[in-house]
Amino acid sequence: MYPIIKRIFFLFDPEKIHHFTFKLIKLSLSIPGMKSIWKNRYVVEDEKLERELFGLKFKNPVGLAAGFDKNGVLFNDLEYTGFGFIEVGTVTPVAQDGNPKKRLFRLIEDEAIINRMGFNNEGLDQLVKQLKNRKTKLIIGGNIGKNKVTPNEQAVDDYVKCFNALYNYVDYFVVNVSSPNTPNLRALQDKEPLTALLKTLKDLNASKNIQRPILLKIAPDLTNEQLDDIIEIVETTKIDGVIATNTTIDRSKLKTKDVESIGAGGVSGKPLAKRSTEVVRYLHTNSKGAFPIIGVGGIHSAEDALEKFEAGASLVQVYTGFIYEGPKLVRKINEALLRK
Secondary structure, eight states, rough: HHHHHEEEEEEESSHHHHHHHHHHHHHHHHTTTHHHHHHHHHOOOOOGGOOOEEEESSSSSSOOOOTTTTTSSSSSGGGGTOOOOEEEEEEEESSSEEEEEEEHHHHHHHHEEEEOOOOBBHHHHHHHHHTTTTOOSSEEEOOOETTTSSSSGGGGHHHHHHHHTTTTTTTTEEEOOOOOTTTTGGGOOOOOOOOHHHHHHHHHHHTSSSOOOOOEETTTTTTHHHHHHHHHHHHHTTEEEEOOOOOOOTTOOOOSSGGGGSOOOEEEEEGGHHHHHHHHHHHHHHHHSSEEEEEOOOOOSSHHHHHHHHHTOOOEEEEEHHHHHHTTHHHHHHHHHHHH
């Protein structure tokens, strides 16, 4: 069924169909009995799938990566597609339009996507409003960033605002300094500014009655020396884990012709699979398993997910694979884990 739906959807602009899909999912689940049908079709429930990390219990280790439900519109409904956790955002303190359209492109031959969305979102106030209507018991993560107009020297202030506003409404935080679509954002991955940012958030977290886990999302384009810095930074700041990886600026493995005519943007999907797994393995091996890693990038099958786990990931996330393969991908991964 989904291959037919995908073929139709792929005839239309990807950003427009993204919003249309949200409406379609909500409409479908509003029909009496449909939630039970979706649950029977997509959800796998088994104690063997449960994972405990950062003091949180995940019903299964397959999550939805940030960027899909930026504004917290769909997280309650996505429970019926089998996920064990959902990450909302990336959110910035003030609403922003992001980069000019067209900014989302399918590379069908590569089973990939190029995006240069630029942290388009409706801002903290709107996300908090949505999260106040939380009904799902799934773990919810908050992916936080800085506004485009905020200079890097003041970026810490934006992350602090996001942390304080979301603290009562999410179960963990992800510090996003690795998107390639906000000018100079990746410079915050450098050792000195990143350490300062994470220390500030850790100190803020320590002042709260309950500490929320803080994770760092990194780019796949870091060198081994930079990954060594990440390991050292995690050890120094005592944050709770790493998400590896964001999208890549490397286009050397793409089959799609004339891809440079698309312009700037990060690549996600199958071409990212090998590199993101390499980063997971490098971090896990060279840190001697010192911290949990969430593996994300190029997961289009159960086998792809198992590779991430075997490389050292404790949890995985999907996004582009979810678009290309449909919601049954989550079920297939969980079933494969149960067969192991």
